[in-house]
Amino acid sequence: MIYFKQVANLFKNVFSSENTTKKLENTFRRFNSVRVFETIIWLKNKYLTETSFILILSVLIGFVAGLTAVFLKTAAFSLRSFALTTFDYLGLYLPLGIVPVVGIAMVIFYKKIILKDNSKHGIPAILYAISKQNSQMPAHKMYSSTIGAVFTSGFGGSAGVEAPIISSGSAIGSNIGKFLKLNFKTTSILLAxxxxxxxxxxxNTPVTAIVFALEVLLIDLSRFSLIPLLVASVTGAITSNLLLHNYILFDFVVTDTFLTADIPFYSVLGIITGMVSLYFTKTFLYIEKRFGKMKSDYRRFFFGVLGLGILLLLFPTLYGEGFIMIKNTFQGNYALVIPDWFYNIFENEAIPIILFFLFMIFLKVVAAVFTISAGGIGGIFxxxxxxxxxxxxxxxxxxNFTGFFRHLSESNFILVGMCGLISGVLHAPLTGLFLIAEITGGYELIVPLMLVSTVSFVVVKYIMPTSIFTHQLVKRGELITHDKDKAVLTFMHLAEVIETDFITVSPTDKLGSLTKAIANSNRNLFPVCNEKDELIGVVLLDNVRDIMFNTSVHELFTVRDLMNIPPAYIFTTDHMDTVMQKFNDSNAWNLPVIDNNKYVGFVSKSKIFSVYRKLLQDISQE
Structure with a gap:
């Protein structure tokens, strides 16, 4: 019967509109989407359990995310080769300074003209969606992050493609959950x-991907979340391996064994990577903040590509993600990554190597933030x-150069150094550990990886409690955590706990007028507002209970005589943790809400606890 009603509404909508063609297209689209949704729900209810349904969705999401990753990686690689070949006749350095400008310009055109959405594409945007948007991400991010990353990375932007593919994958899961009208908890799992x-x-790191979702995206570890994550992660890895056949994949082979005698050196490396992680994070956030203060997108583009271009002209090694440079240094081919002009400055061969790599430590993050702040889409992975x-x-x-100590394996320290930076920058020690373990195909370096990852994380955490992803979100109170209480408060919105069904009274009103207001109200407090609608006090029913029925004093007392000053005020800009702190400090049961001194309503502890309990049940259900 429902389908006949839809058909009837279809014809009604079509023939009652002047824009018949447009109405027809929109109505058929709604009609088809409703049928698909109803069919899926019917199949689920008839043949599947809730768990089986989620597992099937996780396979689908993992497969689509895997296809998207394959497209992104191959498209960026092919575009980069095409761009370099096309501009080869211009010489080596000149194209490397110019080519990324083309890519970033194309991304800006795509975002502003085609998408008409200039929102962020990265891990902080995912965390914000989980915390403040019920895990719902815009539909266009299923493809826009990937397309933007192809142009950015393909033309040599100095940023990674990992964050965009994670963003696209998250948007795929989020929008499937949205389309199927799943609850917050399930949608969050599909996003992850x-x-x-x-x-x-x-x-090609399925274990690391699961750990990343738990550690960085802050998804709770439970049977309900772990198994779908496992299925999606394995599906994504299989899809990538089948289509790429290990082509363009990021992997290394450990050739030198770990020696216990090297543990002191790895401990020192852990401290150093922790300090470098702090430099990386603070530099990125500082430059990003400076760009954020620029009013014009075109100004950000100009200064961003100018800075990036200069860096690439001087140091071509900064071109692109940097994985080619990592592989060359891992194999000991230093001459392939250091420009000739740098070698020619010094007579001693060791000095240019030392200085060049020191410059790379300080400049890669600068090139990355220039790329992203100028308008490119990429990540910091x-x-x-x-x-x-x-x-x-x-x-x-x-x-090794000093000759005072035993010879260290430079290739092993390259791998362990990567672990230390991931651990420190992302505040994700397990992600860093398992990432390097998996890309090396084993656990030969598990001890130094654990040591460096832990030391780096402890150093960074002690000095800077927030990561590069969470810093701004924490400042704005928009980040969920594994602390259930804080997580629930983050999910709560002040607007949903404000009550407005109160009768306002004037400070000049007599007690008799107040008594009539009390008779017409089912509340036990009455906001007192002046002619500008500014809150100046509150009358509590308990304050007038003893005299309100004594008609002989109705004209003797005014509301101003009977009102109290609230112990605290809640502002519409307050976050829920601030609201709860005000309740705790004032020991009040109700507090007024004001906006620019204007009365808005009241918030009560009972309303907060009611919403709090419902949200706690939603995010904790198995």
Whole structure:
């Protein structure tokens, strides 16, 4: 019967509109989407359990995220080769300074003209969607992050493609949950499945992808979340392997064994990578903040590409993600990554190597933030790996250069250095550990990886409690955590707990007029507002209970005589943790809400606890 009603409404909508063609298209689209939704729900209810349904969705999400990762990686690689070949006749340095400008300009055109949406594409945007948007991401991010990253990375922007693919995968999971009208908890799991599937496909690291979702995206570890994440991650890795056949995948082979005697050196490396992580994070956030203060997108583009172009002209190694440079240094081919002009400055061969890699440690993050702030779409995963590899290499090279200590394996320190930077920059020690373990195909370096990852994380956490992803969100109170109480408060919105069904009275009103207001109200407090609608006090029913029925004093008392000054005020800009702190400090049960001194309503503890309990049940259900 429902289908006949839809058909009837279809014809009604079509023939009652002047824009018949447009109405027809829109109505058929709604009609088809409703039929698909109803069919899926019917199949689920008839043949599947809730768990089976989620697992099937996780396979689908992992597969689509894997396909997206394959497209992104191959398209960016092919575009980069095409761009370099096309501009080869211009010479080596000149194209490397100009080509990224073309890519970033195309991304800006795509975002502003085609998408008409200039929102962020990265991990902070995903965390914000989970915390403040019920895990719902814009539909266009299923493809826009990937397309933007292809142009940015393909034309040599100095940023990674990992964050965009994680963003696209997350959007795929989020929009499937939205389309199926799933609850917040399930939609969040599907979002995380997309992120895990994309990351697993791009790095071929299924375990790391699961750990990343739990550690960085702050998804709770439970049977309900773990199994779908596992399925999506494995599906993404299989899809990538089948289509790429290990082509363009990021992997290394450990050739030198770990020696216990090297543990002191790895401990020192952990401290160094922690300090470099702090530099990386603070530099990125500082430059990003400076660009954020620029009013014009075109001004940000100009200064961003100018800075990036200069860096690429001087140091072509900064071109692109940096994985080619990592592989060359891992194989000991330093001459392939250091420009000739840099070698020619110094007579001693060791000095240009040391100085060059020192410059790389300091400049890669600058090139990355220039790329992203100018308008490109990319992430900091690859730049962090680049910086970590150079940090580990330079440390081992300096130790070996002194000749005072035993010879260190530079290739092993490159790998462990990458682990230290991921751990410190992302505040994700397990992600860093398992990432390097998986891309090396084993756990030969598990002890130094655990040591460096832990030391780096502890150093960074002690000095800077927030990560590069969470810093701004924490400042705005928009980040969920594994602390259930804080998580629930983050999900709550002040607007949903404000009550407005109160009768306002004037300070000049007599007690008799107040008594009539009390008779017409089912509340026990009455806001007192002046002619400008500004709150100047509150009358509590308990304050007038003893005299309100004594008609002989109705004209003797005014509201001003009977009102109290509230112990605290809640502002419409307050976050819920601030609201709860005000309740605790004032020991009040109700507090007024004001906006620019104007009365808005009241918030009560009972309303907060009611909403709090419902949200707690939603995010905790298995």
């Amino acid at each position: 499945c997309g992120a895990a599937g994309g990351m697993s496909a791009i790095f 690859a730049p962090a790996l680049f910086t970590g590899s150079v940090t580990g290499l330079l440390f081992a090279y300096l130790v």
